[in-house]
Amino acid sequence: MSGPPAAPAGPPDRPRLHRVRLVAPTASMPTLLERLEPLADAVSVFEREVDEALEPLSFEVDLWLAERPDPDTLRARLAECLGGLGVVLPERLEVEEQPPETWLEAASLRGPPQRIGRFLLRAEPGGPAPPETIPIWMEAGLAFGSGEHATTRACLQALDRLVVRRPRRVLDLGCGSGILAIAAAKACRCRVWAVDNDPIAVRVARENVGRNGVADRVRVLLADGLGRGALRRAAPFDLVLANILADPLIELAPALTGVLAPTGRLVLSGFLDRQVAAVEAAYRRVGLRRLARLDRPPWAALVLGCCGGRRPGRPRRA
Ligand SMILES: C[S@@+](CC[C@H](N)C(=O)[O-])C[C@H]1O[C@@H](n2cnc3c(N)ncnc32)[C@H](O)[C@@H]1O
Helix, strand or coil: CCCCCCCCCCCCCCCCEEEEEEEEEEEHHCCHHHHHHHHCCCEEECCCCCCCCCCCCEEEEEEEEEEECCCCHHHHHHHCCCCCCCCCHHHHHHHHCCCCCCCCCCCCCCCCEEEEEEEEECCCCCCCCCCCCEEEEEECCCCCCCCCCCCCCCHHHEEEHHHCCCCCCCEEEEECCCCCHHHHHHHCCCEEEECCCCCCHHHHHHHHHCCCCCCCEEEEEEEECCCHHHHHHCCCEEEEEEEHHHHHHHHHHHHHCCCEEEEEEEEEEEEHHHHHHHHHHHHHCCEEEEEEEECCCCCCEEEEEEEECCCCCCCCCC
């Protein structure tokens, strides 16, 4: 199996982030978030998966800080701020340093609007768009997905062709700026789950979803792969878009195929043309076959679907 491609690289001096995780009872929301916001650069929240018969529902709350905090000082501030909310602070706060994510790049869409299939990508709200186009206003900021990268463009082109299938539930795994999720929501007027494991991408995607007026259709979640119960509950998806990298896509083959509807389509990108065979083989083993390949040298994208109505997801015997 080939290693991950060298490009696209993130900005060379992208700062590391520091994460402090707390557990909070459901009843503390949303007051808890309001009180935490001034203390961190970003705050993200996961619903914890617990056996509800044994344990009350609670949330994992992550505080993201650009500067490494002093654990004792931060703990004292948290104790002061969170009084009365039922949050039990650990004796000593753990501060975890997160490595910079090379996939994130600061590239942002500049210059005139760009047309990809029917999608018209703009860096600003802009005036009226030609009637046959679907305007998308993207500000990628620190998240990947301004629409300038060949893999994003290949996914948009594949999506443009798949709209005729009228997908009702779409998953965008590795949503970055949210560009594919927004495009799907606008083109298909369907429900979309957009997922990223980077809290900055999640924040940027939410902003872009709001900017494009599709917040009622797109749910943006912080998750690693399909590691959130909400995603498994939302399945099956008629269309899954995943522009990540060859290695995670290969690893995710059984899980991604398992959430795909029997007649669903999977659009994969983020790998080099020399990695296509390995990616395709991993999905063939779980019952999917190639329906189309889009080449954007040195990058490639694949459109996959189920073989002959077989329920996807289980590895085939050799
Ligand atoms: C190449 S960007 C794609 C962004 C956007 N979908 C596009 O097509 O332009 C890949 C994104 O996947 C995210 N990612 C990588 N591995 C992931 C995983 N295991 N689970 C969720 N997101 C992941 C990265 O944080 C990054 O934002």
